[in-house]
Amino acid sequence: MSSFHQPTLFSFLNGGNKKNNKKKDNECNNNEKKPNATTSKEETGLKRKIIDKNKEEELNESNNKNVKKTNDTSLKEEINLKKRKIINDDNEEKEVFKKPKSTDTSMDIDENTNSQDSTKIKKAEKKTLTIFGSQDSEYQDFNWKAGEPVPYAVLCKTFENIENTTKRIKIQDYLTKLLVAIIKLSPNNLLETIYLCLNRICPEYEGLELGIGETILIKAIGEATGRSAKSIKTDIEKQGDLGNVAQMSKSNQKTLFKPKPLTVPAVFKGLKEIAMFTGNQSQTRKINKIKGLLIACNGNEPKYLIRSLEGKLRIGLAEQTVLMSIGQAIVLSENMEKRKSKERLESEITKAIETIKSIYSELPSYDIIIPALLENGIQNLSSICKLTPGIPLKPMLAHPTKSLTEVLNRFENLTFTCEYKYDGERAQIHKLENGECRIYSRNMENLSNKYPDIVERIPRIAKNDVTSFVLDCEAVAWDKENKCILPFQVLSTRKRKNVEAGDISVQVCVFAFDCLYLNGKSLIKKTFKERREALHNSFTPIEGEFTFAKNVNANNVDEIQTFLEQSVNDSCEGLMIKTLEVDSSYEPSKRSRNWLKVKKDYISGGIGDSLDLVVIGAYTGRGKRTGSYGGYLLACYDNENEEYQSICKIGTGFSDEQLEKHTEFFKQHIITKPKPYYRVGDAKPDIWFDAVQVWEVKCADLSISPVHQAAVGLVDPVKGISLRFPRFLRIRDDKTPEMATTSEQVADMYNQQVVISKNNAASQSGGVDDDFEY
DNA sequence: GTATACTAATTGC
DNA sequence: CTCAGACGCATTCGG
DNA sequence: CCGAATGCGTCTGAGGCAATTAGTATAC
Numbered sequence: 001m002s003s004f005h006q007p008t009l010f011s012f013l014n015g016g017n018k019k020n021n022k023k024k025d026n027e028c029n030n031n032e033k034k035p036n037a038t039t040s041k042e043e044t045g046l047k048r049k050i051i052d053k054n055k056e057e058e059l060n061e062s063n064n065k066n067v068k069k070t071n072d073t074s075l076k077e078e079i080n081l082k083k084r085k086i087i088n089d090d091n092e093e094k095e096v097f098k099k100p101k102s103t104d105t106s107m108d109i110d111e112n113t114n115s116q117d118s119t120k121i122k123k124a125e126k127k128t129l130t131i132f133g134s135q136d137s138e139y140q141d142f143n144w145k146a147g148e149p150v151p152y153a154v155l156c157k158t159f160e161n162i163e164n165t166t167k168r169i170k171i172q173d174y175l176t177k178l179l180v181a182i183i184k185l186s187p188n189n190l191l192e193t194i195y196l197c198l199n200r201i202c203p204e205y206e207g208l209e210l211g212i213g214e215t216i217l218i219k220a221i222g223e224a225t226g227r228s229a230k231s232i233k234t235d236i237e238k239q240g241d242l243g244n245v246a247q248m249s250k251s252n253q254k255t256l257f258k259p260k261p262l263t264v265p266a267v268f269k270g271l272k273e274i275a276m277f278t279g280n281q282s283q284t285r286k287i288n289k290i291k292g293l294l295i296a297c298n299g300n301e302p303k304y305l306i307r308s309l310e311g312k313l314r315i316g317l318a319e320q321t322v323l324m325s326i327g328q329a330i331v332l333s334e335n336m337e338k339r340k341s342k343e344r345l346e347s348e349i350t351k352a353i354e355t356i357k358s359i360y361s362e363l364p365s366y367d368i369i370i371p372a373l374l375e376n377g378i379q380n381l382s383s384i385c386k387l388t389p390g391i392p393l394k395p396m397l398a399h400p401t402k403s404l405t406e407v408l409n410r411f412e413n414l415t416f417t418c419e420y421k422y423d424g425e426r427a428q429i430h431k432l433e434n435g436e437c438r439i440y441s442r443n444m445e446n447l448s449n450k451y452p453d454i455v456e457r458i459p460r461i462a463k464n465d466v467t468s469f470v471l472d473c474e475a476v477a478w479d480k481e482n483k484c485i486l487p488f489q490v491l492s493t494r495k496r497k498n499v500e501a502g503d504i505s506v507q508v509c510v511f512a513f514d515c516l517y518l519n520g521k522s523l524i525k526k527t528f529k530e531r532r533e534a535l536h537n538s539f540t541p542i543e544g545e546f547t548f549a550k551n552v553n554a555n556n557v558d559e560i561q562t563f564l565e566q567s568v569n570d571s572c573e574g575l576m577i578k579t580l581e582v583d584s585s586y587e588p589s590k591r592s593r594n595w596l597k598v599k600k601d602y603i604s605g606g607i608g609d610s611l612d613l614v615v616i617g618a619y620t621g622r623g624k625r626t627g628s629y630g631g632y633l634l635a636c637y638d639n640e641n642e643e644y645q646s647i648c649k650i651g652t653g654f655s656d657e658q659l660e661k662h663t664e665f666f667k668q669h670i671i672t673k674p675k676p677y678y679r680v681g682d683a684k685p686d687i688w689f690d691a692v693q694v695w696e697v698k699c700a701d702l703s704i705s706p707v708h709q710a711a712v713g714l715v716d717p718v719k720g721i722s723l724r725f726p727r728f729l730r731i732r733d734d735k736t737p738e739m740a741t742t743s744e745q746v747a748d749m750y751n752q753q754v755v756i757s758k759n760n761a762a763s764q765s766g767g768v769d770d771d772f773e774y
Numbered sequence: 775g776t777a778t779a780c781t782a783a784t785t786g787c
Numbered sequence: 788c789t790c791a792g793a794c795g796c797a798t799t800c801g802g
Numbered sequence: 803c804c805g806a807a808t809g810c811g812t813c814t815g816a817g818g819c820a821a822t823t824a825g826t827a828t829a830c
Contacts, residue, residue, distance in 0.1 A: 168794055168813075211824085213783050283782095283825065316793095318814060399811090400789080425786060441786075492786065492821045593812085624816060631817060651817030652790045700787095700788085703819070724787080726818060727789055
């Protein structure tokens with residue numbers, strides 16, 4: 001009913017005093033531990049098993065887990081910590097969620113001063129209110145005064161809180177609390193804070209990147225702490241995260257003098273500067289800047305600073321949650337002094353979250369939204385920030401489905417339509433009122449300079465009375481001579497920057513499927529039926545340059561099945577299925593995955609490719625896969641040379657349980673050097689294995705590979721073949737490694753792909769393929 | 775000094 | 788891009 | 803009738819291949 005929940009409000013109001021909270025949490029843990037531990041034995045499921053297994057450690061260490069976290073290096077501890085987190089969350093669930101709920105009712109009688117509970121809440125509320133402008137605050141330890149820059153430590157403390165829970169409402173809560181305080185104390189820092197939470201430095205469409213990777217970070221950490229790159233690398237394997245390694249290296253190090261504490265704006269400015277270093281010696285300058293920041297870090301700051309630089313905060317906080325927190329925080333901060341009923345606040349927050357999400361999906365720029373929000377409040381925001389040609393909007397995405405029956409179940413009794421899913425690059429085409437044309441990618445990067453050929457043709461696709469528009473399309477590599485679609489791999493060879501019309505080697509055809517804005521009006525709230533009519537009425541196809549996506553308004557399985565097969569036969573990936581009327585607006589904020597996609601490889605036993613491959617190596621896992629192998633190297637068997645040829649790595653498709661089992665199993669088959677009959681090209685795994693097990697693996701396509709060696713010499717003289725989107729299906733215990741898929745089979749599968757065989761046929765006959773029409 | 779080869783980073787799917 | 792896990796929410800099931 | 807179980811959608815973070823680009827190191 002409402003996305004805002006009472007525990008959120010309660011814990012927010014009650015969270016005024018950090019020390020009280022902490023104490024309470026500990027009490028909860030102590031009280032809950034024993035009953036929880038005993039009941040867990042009767043329960044099944046992995047989660048429960050983990051709890052049981054680690055019960056003892058949990059009892060001993062739960063109270064000083066933060067201390068442990070920063071000081072303990074061993075792998076075992078890290079894993080325990082991971083599991084402990086689950087247990088803590090379990091306890092939280094019992095305490096934090098039940099207790100506030102029981103007080104909910106008293107919140108309802110807002111003015112009832114007789115109730116003991118409600119007086120408690122008032123006290124809590126009062127404490128929260130005193131945050132602002134006084135020393136007695138949640139953030140008092142950080143010496144943060146109104147009007148002054150937000151200390152980086154405050155942000156990192158919030159990150160730590162967030163990282164230590166998996167509860168989404170709680171995460172949202174921690175961030176909201178911080179944002180409210182910032183709005184009240186240092187509103188100028190709100191924008192920077194939000195960017196740091198999201199690990200970004202500017203709107204996506206501005207395209208500024210950090211240009212920092214692991215290698216440079218290792219160098220910087222090494223120089224800042226006096227450690228060798230090699231020892232840092234071994235630590236990463238143990239700790240699974242460069243941020244943790246930096247934290248460790250830093251805490252072991254004694255600093256001679258204390259630099260001024262970091263602030264949020266200073267860190268943000270530092271990141272932006274790093275991003276803007278270019279040209280000769282820029283890497284050295286980046287390293288020096290990082291070193292400077294690192295040296296100024298205190299407490300847990302190195303961990304989060306380094307993770308920010310890595311581009312992955314990995315604390316369970318991302319865009320959607322940040323947006324919700326912004327909405328919640330702005331309402332709460334606007335109503336701090338007012339006494340509004342719980343219901344009233346709740347509904348205002350729900351509405352604000354909806355508003356923020358929808359505004360952001362139409363105009364994904366915090367640079368614009370946040371200042372407008374601070375200045376004008378949430379009420380007038382949608383009149384200031386709205387869909388504008390020239391600024392990309394968040395694209396609608398599709399939900400994968402496993403079968404056509406699933407599609408029919410979901411869209412039962414609704415009118416829907418099926419479209420070809422072309423294998424190319426998403427292209428959002430904008431024409432501004434002033435005539436300027438731009439193209440944006442799925443991630444809102446500006447592609448105008450990549451596709452000058454498309455930009456040039458944009459004015460010709462619209463009918464005369466059209467002044468401005470935004471279209472949603474797919475750009476697909478196109479063979480002009482034979483009038484057929486080329487593989488994605490061909491498209492990706494196009495230059496990306498400073499493309500001159502003259503040096504375009506790969507032609508593209510644009511397949512349009514939606515119209516989001518037309519002649520000064522946004523169409524996103526209209527039904528897809530209406531939008532598609534607008535598209536078809538206002539634009540004209542040009543052969544080989546601009547076409548509408550092929551579609552059929554079928555509604556029975558047979559028809560759709562035929563259309564699906566036809567799409568694959570026409571070199572497409574499968575179908576997109578969209579409702580025409582009900583719930584068919586283009587509002588990614590509502591449901592970003594409102595469309596369904598049926599890809600040929602999803603359908604089990606169907607057209608999709610599945611291979612039986614041998615495991616010959618592995619890579620150490622990072623993050624939540626620390627302590628197990630995060631990915632494996634697979635090979636096919638070559639009869640001719642009696643060797644195993646690498647075909648791909650694989651890192652998805654297995655459950656946590658399987659992942660652990662694989663790790664256990666393959667630890668018994670480690671070999672120190674690769675066998676002479678392993679041919680792996682540049683795919684060097686961290687650990688080599690004896691060829692003992694066969695895995696069934698599924699993929700979407702096969703491609704010519706610059707690294708892997710499968711079927712080398714059969715399709716390409718020097719290059720092998722690899723798999724696109726590989727995923728683990730199951731262990732094939734019935735097969736020995738010699739019975740794995742062979743190189744010949746791999747080569748055959750490659751050649752049998754429609755898009756390959758069609759093009760081979762076309763280039764051999766030199767004529768137009770008659771079966772191929774648009 | 776300039777051309778070339780290599781590596782790391784980013785981005786598409 | 789694929790996939791699994793955790794969470795939150797809604798609905799159904801069973802004592 | 804209420805709490806437990808179940809099912810579904812969303813969100814997040816693990817992991818994949820292959821291409822260009824930018825910066826650096828090396829060779830001539």
